[in-house]
Amino acid sequence: MKIINQLKLATAIAASITLIGCGSSSSSDKTTPKVDGPFARTMSMAASKTQAVVDLTAIKNSTCFNASECSASGYTFPQNATVVPGNSGDDITNVLLATINDAGVNDVIVLPKGTFIVTKPIAISASQNGLTLVGHGIDQTKLDFIDSTADDGIKVSGANDIVLRDFSVYEAAKNGIKVDQANGVHFNYVATIWENTLTSEAEKEGLNGIYGLYPVGSQNVLVEYSYSKGSSDAGIYVGQSENIVVRHNVAEHNVAGIEIENSANADVYDNVAFDNTGGLLIFDLDGLDKAFGSNIRLFKNHSYSNNLVNAGSGFVGYVPQGTGALVLASDGVEIFNNQFDDNNGQAIALTSYFLIDEDVANYGTKYAQTLTNGWTPITNNIYIHNNNYKNNASDPDQNPDSSLLAKVSIGYLQGQNFSGAAVDHPAVIYDGIGELLTNANLLAPMGINPGVYNNTMCIEGSVNQNDNGAKLNIGYVYGTNPAETHPTAGTPLNFKESVEGSGTYDTPNATLRVGQIDSNTNTLMTCNASPARLDASVVTINGTKYGCGTGGDDAGSATCNL
Amino acid sequence: MKPLSHLKPIAWSSVIVVSSLLSACGSGSGDDSDTWDIKFQEVTVTGQNPAVCTSASSDVNWDALLEANCQNLSDYNLFLNPSDPTSNPQIPGLPYKLNTQLFTDYSSKYRFVFVPPNTSATYSDHEVMNFPVGSVLVKTFNIPKDTANRDGAEHIIETRLLIHRTNGWEAVPYYWSSENDAQYLSYGASIAASTTHKGENLTFNYGVPTKNECTNCHTISPIRQGPDDDRVSIFKPIGPKARFLNWDYDYGSGEIKNQLTKWEEAGILTGAPTDKNTIDTAANLDDNVEIEALNSEELNLAARSYLDINCAHCHRSNLTLEEVNYSGPAGDSGLRLEFNRDFDPDKRSFGVCKKAVASGADGYPLDVIPGRSDKSFLPYRMNVTGGNMMPELGRDTIHTEGVKLVKAWIDNMDKDDCGLTF
Numbered sequence: 001m002k003i004i005n006q007l008k009l010a011t012a013i014a015a016s017i018t019l020i021g022c023g024s025s026s027s028s029d030k031t032t033p034k035v036d037g038p039f040a041r042t043m044s045m046a047a048s049k050t051q052a053v054v055d056l057t058a059i060k061n062s063t064c065f066n067a068s069e070c071s072a073s074g075y076t077f078p079q080n081a082t083v084v085p086g087n088s089g090d091d092i093t094n095v096l097l098a099t100i101n102d103a104g105v106n107d108v109i110v111l112p113k114g115t116f117i118v119t120k121p122i123a124i125s126a127s128q129n130g131l132t133l134v135g136h137g138i139d140q141t142k143l144d145f146i147d148s149t150a151d152d153g154i155k156v157s158g159a160n161d162i163v164l165r166d167f168s169v170y171e172a173a174k175n176g177i178k179v180d181q182a183n184g185v186h187f188n189y190v191a192t193i194w195e196n197t198l199t200s201e202a203e204k205e206g207l208n209g210i211y212g213l214y215p216v217g218s219q220n221v222l223v224e225y226s227y228s229k230g231s232s233d234a235g236i237y238v239g240q241s242e243n244i245v246v247r248h249n250v251a252e253h254n255v256a257g258i259e260i261e262n263s264a265n266a267d268v269y270d271n272v273a274f275d276n277t278g279g280l281l282i283f284d285l286d287g288l289d290k291a292f293g294s295n296i297r298l299f300k301n302h303s304y305s306n307n308l309v310n311a312g313s314g315f316v317g318y319v320p321q322g323t324g325a326l327v328l329a330s331d332g333v334e335i336f337n338n339q340f341d342d343n344n345g346q347a348i349a350l351t352s353y354f355l356i357d358e359d360v361a362n363y364g365t366k367y368a369q370t371l372t373n374g375w376t377p378i379t380n381n382i383y384i385h386n387n388n389y390k391n392n393a394s395d396p397d398q399n400p401d402s403s404l405l406a407k408v409s410i411g412y413l414q415g416q417n418f419s420g421a422a423v424d425h426p427a428v429i430y431d432g433i434g435e436l437l438t439n440a441n442l443l444a445p446m447g448i449n450p451g452v453y454n455n456t457m458c459i460e461g462s463v464n465q466n467d468n469g470a471k472l473n474i475g476y477v478y479g480t481n482p483a484e485t486h487p488t489a490g491t492p493l494n495f496k497e498s499v500e501g502s503g504t505y506d507t508p509n510a511t512l513r514v515g516q517i518d519s520n521t522n523t524l525m526t527c528n529a530s531p532a533r534l535d536a537s538v539v540t541i542n543g544t545k546y547g548c549g550t551g552g553d554d555a556g557s558a559t560c561n562l
Numbered sequence: 563m564k565p566l567s568h569l570k571p572i573a574w575s576s577v578i579v580v581s582s583l584l585s586a587c588g589s590g591s592g593d594d595s596d597t598w599d600i601k602f603q604e605v606t607v608t609g610q611n612p613a614v615c616t617s618a619s620s621d622v623n624w625d626a627l628l629e630a631n632c633q634n635l636s637d638y639n640l641f642l643n644p645s646d647p648t649s650n651p652q653i654p655g656l657p658y659k660l661n662t663q664l665f666t667d668y669s670s671k672y673r674f675v676f677v678p679p680n681t682s683a684t685y686s687d688h689e690v691m692n693f694p695v696g697s698v699l700v701k702t703f704n705i706p707k708d709t710a711n712r713d714g715a716e717h718i719i720e721t722r723l724l725i726h727r728t729n730g731w732e733a734v735p736y737y738w739s740s741e742n743d744a745q746y747l748s749y750g751a752s753i754a755a756s757t758t759h760k761g762e763n764l765t766f767n768y769g770v771p772t773k774n775e776c777t778n779c780h781t782i783s784p785i786r787q788g789p790d791d792d793r794v795s796i797f798k799p800i801g802p803k804a805r806f807l808n809w810d811y812d813y814g815s816g817e818i819k820n821q822l823t824k825w826e827e828a829g830i831l832t833g834a835p836t837d838k839n840t841i842d843t844a845a846n847l848d849d850n851v852e853i854e855a856l857n858s859e860e861l862n863l864a865a866r867s868y869l870d871i872n873c874a875h876c877h878r879s880n881l882t883l884e885e886v887n888y889s890g891p892a893g894d895s896g897l898r899l900e901f902n903r904d905f906d907p908d909k910r911s912f913g914v915c916k917k918a919v920a921s922g923a924d925g926y927p928l929d930v931i932p933g934r935s936d937k938s939f940l941p942y943r944m945n946v947t948g949g950n951m952m953p954e955l956g957r958d959t960i961h962t963e964g965v966k967l968v969k970a971w972i973d974n975m976d977k978d979d980c981g982l983t984f
Binding site: 098289369 | 606792794796908919
């Protein structure tokens with residue numbers, strides 16, 4: 001019987017050197033010229049207060065917009081709306097807050113056209129259930145919170161059917177727009193922007209806020225045609241929520257571009273994430289009221305050049321620089337028909353929580369409550385198919401202080417791997433450790449039993465668009481078969497002796513396998529049969545259904561039929 | 563309660579005073595009056611003043627309290643002297659005080675409870691007393707010139723009413739734009755202020771919250787149970803819980819009495835235990851408590867009391883809430899700090915070895931690292947102002963004593979590096 005204490009990933013990789021023998025050739029200074037992705041940016045975005053953020057020329061030329069009777073995205077201001085007065089440049093704090101605080105159920109409040117100083121957070125409560133807060137356009141009405149010294153730009157708490165549209169929030173002290181425990185929130189043509197370039201130093205000085213668009217603990221969340229730049233955590237974040245559609249958004253220069261955390265029934269499609277540390281993130285974290293997420297689909301997104309140095313703290317501080325998509329401790333994710341380009345670390349990383357906390361033996365005490373609530377540290381039921389990959393993985397993050405995969409990347413690049421030679425860094429990395437421990441029946445105390453990995457980790461239909469000569473590789477940090485033996489020595493391959501010579505193979509052994517995804521000889525994450533597709537999601541707000549799910553406004557579209 | 567030393571006998575006026583003419587400095591207190599100067603600010607009164615706000619009677623205007631956000635605090639007739647909400651409540655108002663208080667930039671707070679005649683609140687073991695409709699909780703915030711002399715000169719800032727109306731509790735905030743009366747102010751204010759604390763001059767911008775910001779703390783929100791769960795948040799008072807009231811208060815004229823007993827005698831509370839010693843009671847804390855002198859048990863009680871009143875209105879989830887599947891606004895952070903939550907079986911809820919979900923700071927990897935307050939994120943957030951600070955609102959200064967207390971609590975725990983190396 002094996003008794004797992006700590007995984008000790010670093011020593012595991014180091015040990016594999018002695019196990020297999022190796023040379024080492026550093027390829028960490030390898031550079032690859034950037035190549036623009038084949039997708040045009042779907043929106044013409046810029047972070048300046050003076051430049052157009054979204055190109056809505058057609059509507060801006062309309063009579064309606066010029067008469068200030070509708071927003072740039074075509075929303076017609078109703079007759080009974082309350083119009084907040086203001087000339088561009090004004091401090092509208094008092095009149096805006098008076099209007100909102102005295103507003104009632106189902107009111108519509110129209111923000112003025114221009115750039116305005118707001119010196120205090122805007123709080124919206126259940127007294128304003130059904131509120132529509134609308135500006136003249138995402139680049140037409142700008143609320144500048146630079147002089148607001150604390151808290152969020154806008155915070156909605158415990159209310160239903162809130163619509164926020166056609167304005168932007170700049171330089172909030174904390175989060176841009178937080179929506180907490182709502183049922184029904186619609187972000188439509190909304191931006192949250194910190195113009196300061198995100199760096200570690202800027203983050204320490206608090207020059208960049210935390211989250212941009214930040215719905216949490218909510219039902220029926222729709223984020224569309226929106227934009228986030230410069231957050232020191234996630235630009236567009238949906239946490240502990242259910243029934244979610246995130247589409248047609250742009251996230252750039254954040255630590256995490258778009259993140260779905262401990263959430264269920266989420267469709268994330270037609271988004272663009274670039275120049276973040278990580279483009280698209282799916283996390284399940286421990287200890288939360290909503291213990292785990294499920295049924296999350298990422299499709300037809302363009303995630304490219306997410307190579308920003310990680311300036312984040314907290315969980316997001318683990319995200320390797322150069323990540324197209326990262327799945328952490330999640331179950332039930334489908335990633336398909338996306339375009340991943342020029343992410344210098346890896347296009348897709350699939351990791352368990354064990355890469356964050358190696359202390360396997362103490363999970364039962366440390367995470368007792370959250371395990372009881374259904375959270376698990378493993379990643380399972382991941383179906384990745386029909387994605388395009390171009391020139392990713394050319395210069396991965398090797399700094400252990402900022403990347404949970406640094407040691408893995410070092411291992412691949414410096415030959416501390418299965419082959420003993422440097423290989424092209426995998427574009428898809430799967431840590432495999434949760435599966436190995438599960439298959440070895442070592443996670444039963446956590447309620448995870450052998451058999452849960454049964455053709456449930458699958459990648460197929462990958463399209464190699466590399467034109468830099470690199471192979472399109474997939475990597476396994478740990479082999480997943482506990483019975484596998486060393487080809488020559490005959491000893492267990494995926495476990496090693498914690499006490500050398502003891503004959504007791506009780507410690508997981510990182511072997512850093514690699515295979516070519518687009519080759520029919522690849523054996524890693526192959527599909528015996530294509531797994532079942534996940535269900536489409538639908539969001540209901542004010543009685544209208546959105547998304548690919550039954551009755552949704554996109555149902556039956558080409559994208560939804562992918 | 564003492565009179566406000568700076569009050570001048572100016573006739574009641576609805577005129578909004580432009581404040582530079584009327585400084586708040588202690589004209590009656592004498593010393594250094596020209597160096598301490600918090601100004602009144604002009605405000606714009608919003609909303610209507612219905613007829614119910616104008617009462618011929620000098621009694622408490624219960625009808626107005628129930629029905630209207632009157633323009634002036636004095637419209638409700640809550641105090642004998644409408645310009646002094648720190649003493650002499652109209653019958654049946656009673657002053658009360660919490661043994662551990664929420665920190666608000668070292669302000670002094672004056673609390674009163676009004677329960678309508680012939681009605682009473684029912685006792686709750688762990689939650690706020692169940693007050694009948696019509697009840698009003700009144701809290702006035704003054705900034706003392708020197709926190710060492712809270713009975714001395716002070717500047718009146720705001721009076722917040724929490725009124726239990728027929729459809730639930732409502733926050734009705736009033737701002738003192740002059741020393742004569744306070745005006746209903748839904749949109750908040752920021753007041754340049756200063757005070758002397760332990761010999762040090764502190765300057766800060768005191769934030770008068772907007773009406774909706776009151777709900778940021780005074781609310782519990784539904785933990786959504788599905789796409790059709792359209793419950794909304796519920797507004798709640800925070801302070802008048804048994805643990806904060808169960809101690810002796812000086813009612814004047816030699817009457818020093820347990821507040822719960824006093825409430826029972828006044829007929830405004832029923833159902834409390836006869837033996838008040840059986841009630842789990844918070845610590846009696848102020849900024850002069852010597853933290854070093856506390857033994858382990860006292861330190862634990864003090865810290866848990868402090869965390870409860872300062873944090874747990876947001877950082878709470880389910881537990882003894884009567885409403886099923888509700889949490890405080892930060893219940894979904896995973897950090898929960900209720901006084902009545904058992905520590906040992908649920909350490910992660912107190913942040914022990916837990917990474918913050920929605921924030922972080924370099925060098926402070928986990929919320930609470932037992933024995934390492936210098937590396938713990940929880941006291942870090944108490945020890946900053948700006949975007950990363952906790953609580954999110956209600957202060958622009960650092961509560962040095964509170965930070966010290968919570969750090970001492972962390973350092974007093976059995977050491978556990980949570981698997982980290984430092």
